[in-house]
Amino acid sequence: MKVPVSWLKEYVELTLPLDELARRLVFTSCEVDRVVRRGVPDVDGNLGHFVVGKVLEAGKHPNADKLQLTKVDVGGGETRSIVCGAWNFGAGATVAVVAPGGVMPGGELRIEKRKLRGEMSEGMILSERELELGTDHAGIMVLADELEAGTPLADVLPLGDEILEIETLYNRPDLTAIYGIAREVAALTGAELKPPPGVDPPRHGDEPFSLQVDELDACPRFIARTFRDVTVGDSPAWLKARLTGAGMRPISNVVDITNYVMLALGSPLHAYDADTLRGGIVVRRARPGEELVTLDGTRRELDVRDLLIADHERAIGLAGVMGGENTEVSNATTSVVLETANFEPLTVIRSGERHRLRSEASTRWEKGVDPEAAELAARYASQLLAELAGARWTGETEVRAELPQPAPIAYRPGYADEAVGLEITEAEQRERLERLGFKVAGDWTVRVPSWRVRDVRRDVDVVEEVARFRLEDVPATLPRRQAMFGRLTHEQRLRRLVADVLVGAGLYEAYTYSLQHGDPDPNALELPEPLSSQQRVLRTTLATGLLGAAQHNLDAGNADIALFEIAHVYLPPGPVPEERWRLGGIVQGDFFRAKGIVEAVFEAVHVEPTWSRVDLGPELIVAAAVQSGWVGTYSPVLSLDGEWSAFELDLAELFELVPERIEYRDVITFPPLRQDLAFVVDETAPAGELMAAAREAAGDELREVRFLSDYRGEQIAPGKKSLAIAVVFQSPERTLTEDDATRLRAAIVKTLGERFGAELRS
Amino acid sequence: MDSLAAVDWTAYETQATAAIGAALADSELEDARVHWLGRKSELALALRGVRDKESGMLLNGIRGRLEEAVQHREQELRRLAYQHAAERGVDVTIPGTPVKRGRLHLLTQIRREIEDIFLGLGYEVWDGAEVSTVWENFDALNTDAGHPSRSTLDTFYLDDDTILRTQTSPDQIRAMMTRKPPIYMVSPGRVYRRDTPDATHSPTFQQVECLAVDRGITLADLRGTVLQYFRLLFGPEREVRMRTSYFPFTEPSVEFDVTCFLCDGAGCAVCKHSGWIEMGGAGWVDPDVFRNVDLDPEEWQGFAFGFGIERIAMLRHGLPDLRAFWENDIRVLEQF
Numbered sequence A: 001m002k003v004p005v006s007w008l009k010e011y012v013e014l015t016l017p018l019d020e021l022a023r024r025l026v027f028t029s030c031e032v033d034r035v036v037r038r039g040v041p042d043v044d045g046n047l048g049h050f051v052v053g054k055v056l057e058a059g060k061h062p063n064a065d066k067l068q069l070t071k072v073d074v075g076g077g078e079t080r081s082i083v084c085g086a087w088n089f090g091a092g093a094t095v096a097v098v099a100p101g102g103v104m105p106g107g108e109l110r111i112e113k114r115k116l117r118g119e120m121s122e123g124m125i126l127s128e129r130e131l132e133l134g135t136d137h138a139g140i141m142v143l144a145d146e147l148e149a150g151t152p153l154a155d156v157l158p159l160g161d162e163i164l165e166i167e168t169l170y171n172r173p174d175l176t177a178i179y180g181i182a183r184e185v186a187a188l189t190g191a192e193l194k195p196p197p198g199v200d201p202p203r204h205g206d207e208p209f210s211l212q213v214d215e216l217d218a219c220p221r222f223i224a225r226t227f228r229d230v231t232v233g234d235s236p237a238w239l240k241a242r243l244t245g246a247g248m249r250p251i252s253n254v255v256d257i258t259n260y261v262m263l264a265l266g267s268p269l270h271a272y273d274a275d276t277l278r279g280g281i282v283v284r285r286a287r288p289g290e291e292l293v294t295l296d297g298t299r300r301e302l303d304v305r306d307l308l309i310a311d312h313e314r315a316i317g318l319a320g321v322m323g324g325e326n327t328e329v330s331n332a333t334t335s336v337v338l339e340t341a342n343f344e345p346l347t348v349i350r351s352g353e354r355h356r357l358r359s360e361a362s363t364r365w366e367k368g369v370d371p372e373a374a375e376l377a378a379r380y381a382s383q384l385l386a387e388l389a390g391a392r393w394t395g396e397t398e399v400r401a402e403l404p405q406p407a408p409i410a411y412r413p414g415y416a417d418e419a420v421g422l423e424i425t426e427a428e429q430r431e432r433l434e435r436l437g438f439k440v441a442g443d444w445t446v447r448v449p450s451w452r453v454r455d456v457r458r459d460v461d462v463v464e465e466v467a468r469f470r471l472e473d474v475p476a477t478l479p480r481r482q483a484m485f486g487r488l489t490h491e492q493r494l495r496r497l498v499a500d501v502l503v504g505a506g507l508y509e510a511y512t513y514s515l516q517h518g519d520p521d522p523n524a525l526e527l528p529e530p531l532s533s534q535q536r537v538l539r540t541t542l543a544t545g546l547l548g549a550a551q552h553n554l555d556a557g558n559a560d561i562a563l564f565e566i567a568h569v570y571l572p573p574g575p576v577p578e579e580r581w582r583l584g585g586i587v588q589g590d591f592f593r594a595k596g597i598v599e600a601v602f603e604a605v606h607v608e609p610t611w612s613r614v615d616l617g618p619e620l621i622v623a624a625a626v627q628s629g630w631v632g633t634y635s636p637v638l639s640l641d642g643e644w645s646a647f648e649l650d651l652a653e654l655f656e657l658v659p660e661r662i663e664y665r666d667v668i669t670f671p672p673l674r675q676d677l678a679f680v681v682d683e684t685a686p687a688g689e690l691m692a693a694a695r696e697a698a699g700d701e702l703r704e705v706r707f708l709s710d711y712r713g714e715q716i717a718p719g720k721k722s723l724a725i726a727v728v729f730q731s732p733e734r735t736l737t738e739d740d741a742t743r744l745r746a747a748i749v750k751t752l753g754e755r756f757g758a759e760l761r762s
Numbered sequence B: 001m002d003s004l005a006a007v008d009w010t011a012y013e014t015q016a017t018a019a020i021g022a023a024l025a026d027s028e029l030e031d032a033r034v035h036w037l038g039r040k041s042e043l044a045l046a047l048r049g050v051r052d053k054e055s056g057m058l059l060n061g062i063r064g065r066l067e068e069a070v071q072h073r074e075q076e077l078r079r080l081a082y083q084h085a086a087e088r089g090v091d092v093t094i095p096g097t098p099v100k101r102g103r104l105h106l107l108t109q110i111r112r113e114i115e116d117i118f119l120g121l122g123y124e125v126w127d128g129a130e131v132s133t134v135w136e137n138f139d140a141l142n143t144d145a146g147h148p149s150r151s152t153l154d155t156f157y158l159d160d161d162t163i164l165r166t167q168t169s170p171d172q173i174r175a176m177m178t179r180k181p182p183i184y185m186v187s188p189g190r191v192y193r194r195d196t197p198d199a200t201h202s203p204t205f206q207q208v209e210c211l212a213v214d215r216g217i218t219l220a221d222l223r224g225t226v227l228q229y230f231r232l233l234f235g236p237e238r239e240v241r242m243r244t245s246y247f248p249f250t251e252p253s254v255e256f257d258v259t260c261f262l263c264d265g266a267g268c269a270v271c272k273h274s275g276w277i278e279m280g281g282a283g284w285v286d287p288d289v290f291r292n293v294d295l296d297p298e299e300w301q302g303f304a305f306g307f308g309i310e311r312i313a314m315l316r317h318g319l320p321d322l323r324a325f326w327e328n329d330i331r332v333l334e335q336f
């Protein structure tokens, strides 16, 4: 919200420099994005260059058809010749003039004396927009004739203002009103808050008006005031300047008044052309098939859940969101029905969502507006309609629900100290609360003002009201611990270990999205309304994202790509899937590169991997299962260039296999015996199984068995291969002899011969 | 027997020892070894023909000494080679043999740093689920029915009751429902919002939630904890400030800023010339949240905060675009 400071000053005196006030408000009330000066810069006497002028002569520029050449009396007996591009005035007009040397709004442009098409121009006649007083640029501003030439323009026009640009918190709808901000400033600085603006104008008669509210829950209050003899026209400069400063566009006096009062008091209003109303006003839900053209010119099909303002025949407004074109105030309007109402947030929120439509009004209703403000708004708008549009107030009808009276809060000032950890005196608390409009009884029973009842309902909410003014003073302490200590869980430590092992093995850690374009599991959970087709399925595997990351690196021209990720997968069925920590990896290279990495992980967590061939679908030409996951090599048909292998392990499953403690094994007392053994065996016999069988055959005295080579070709019969392994025999109890070695080797040879038909090569 | 008699073994050993000692290169040493000790050497042949213990001892003694001499000369040659190279001058500026090393993702590095800070302060690290019930993510956290964060425009719904969590705060609820206070926990993890990706928005990003529940916890404890946190992350000179804010599940609610570590508060582009950098929301746990999880707010008090992890990474390392975290370009990953 943009807050013109001159407006704020109408309600409260500013006793702090503006920058300091802005700094303090940031702590206590709302974010202040910035403080900006708008309009004519007020530095180095610049305002003195802007004066009222009387046009003495005006005629066509001798050398340019589109320009006027004028002589303007600028007071003090001085006359200036000024070239001007506008034609909406002539001799005798009273105008706004800037003399050479004057700096225009924005601070960039300095007006200089110069020749325009051969004629000297000593200044400029100004338009509304040039002065940032409005948006009109059709012609120059024509001022009231009674103004004297030479009068400082700053005395008759709001030439400049400072604007506080603030962001209002969700729980502070009262700060979407200038008056509400003034109240906050008063509570902060101790300055006096003036009473809210608005005094009813004289009432002319008691015109009856038909008003019916069918939905009191959604619209607990509706005041309709009627006005006659309304003259629709331009708003005065001060009003336009205020609205422009607050970021709204001036339209006409009647509409501007409704916007002005909304900004001042926070309760949105709407004006209808009374002569276009068919019968009175009904607040009701939309009927099936009903339509409305809103003020933005859009034809909208209404939903039966939409709350409408209707007359006796048709919809005339989407309640709390936007009025209808059919009853819009125009220049021909002479009678007005003014609506000041109250709408419940949810109704407005849902209508806004359905119609993808938000407005200055709806953003206020969405946060919850004080129902009491409707009355203040009606009063202030009536005053301005009488003053600025010559309107006669002729009648009022009101429908209201019984507004719930919030229960008083039993408060204890000590609670603030307990919550904040800072002593705030009772006197300070009482004064602050009262300045904010709370009524505090002697026994600390607190009554909440109507504009805060949605937010302040409990004693802890009252704590915030006093605490927020002291946030700068809160000390920095640490909790006084009574129990608890910090630690990673076993699983968390193992996750870190696995990541570190992979980094040491040369892999880079990747973060890929949980939502993917597709998933191999047809039951993977899909978002009913994804943000894009690229992110629509909750993954059941990390492989999809890693493939994407590999592709990205390939496209970037990177070489030797090896990536891993440790993250969740989401296993169906829903609605709440099972989330599991997975380790996934992708590497440029063959199956054994990936397998070696997985073996390093297993080794790090002291689990002996068991491998078997497995079919994981056509995408993986080589694939092996291992405890808790798989390793595979992608088929070359994949779009990725080159040879790529991948792996994925379920970490919870893997960590379940991790031994609780590692027991020391003696390595030095008795010496080991090493032997290399080579077997001729069928080509199809898996090395892993042979090695496992060898271990089984030799028992505990076989300390280590290691793969050496896998050879086919010369000297080996077709269909056979030579498999070489290294074995280490060692006993924890004695020195093994050559005889022991012979015995153990024989046991291995026998078992491999029986189980695999393997023959020992001599 | 003949060969044993025909050879002067003392001379043999003397000559062999001299030849071995005179070798000036590995190849010469190998030649000498083959000649005097090899399978076809006189010594080897004689050993094969040994029939009596005495000769065996003599010849084996010679073999042992010569083998030792070879080993000795080998070491000497190596030492000489190094000495020689050193005299020539080794260019020690030539890079060493490369060791291939990967990297932890920057976000993991920061996440661990955060975890370690809180482990040091006596907190446990919590692993929270990302798919949440609407109750955990909104209702139990006091979020009213009209709050915009509930909108399908802001939140990914799986069905009417199930969403991708929009914040790490549902972990507060889960922690309080499964643990007896005192609770000191941090929960880092992914959260999801319907934001169109750009330099500073991502539909997936990471937060770290912090929750302390104990007797007598105050807003001052929150401030002290956050101060420690930012000093450990951004340097010991940092200060923090609390501004009023609103969150449904804390009361009072505050927003934390930290003094800019680039300009030390003087004002620069990173802090938008304010000297302060916005870090995230926090507050005193709302008593109704305690009631929602059957804890008595008369007995237990707490504070909570939820700060972005990417934001810390971007600020501290000057990354301009959030999307870089998810592209996993090795040229970016290897910088950290």
Ligand SMILES: [Zn+2]
Pocket (backbone or CB within 6 Å): B260, B261, B262, B263, B264, B265, B266, B267, B268, B269, B270, B271, B272, B273, B275, B276
């Ligand atoms: Zn800075």
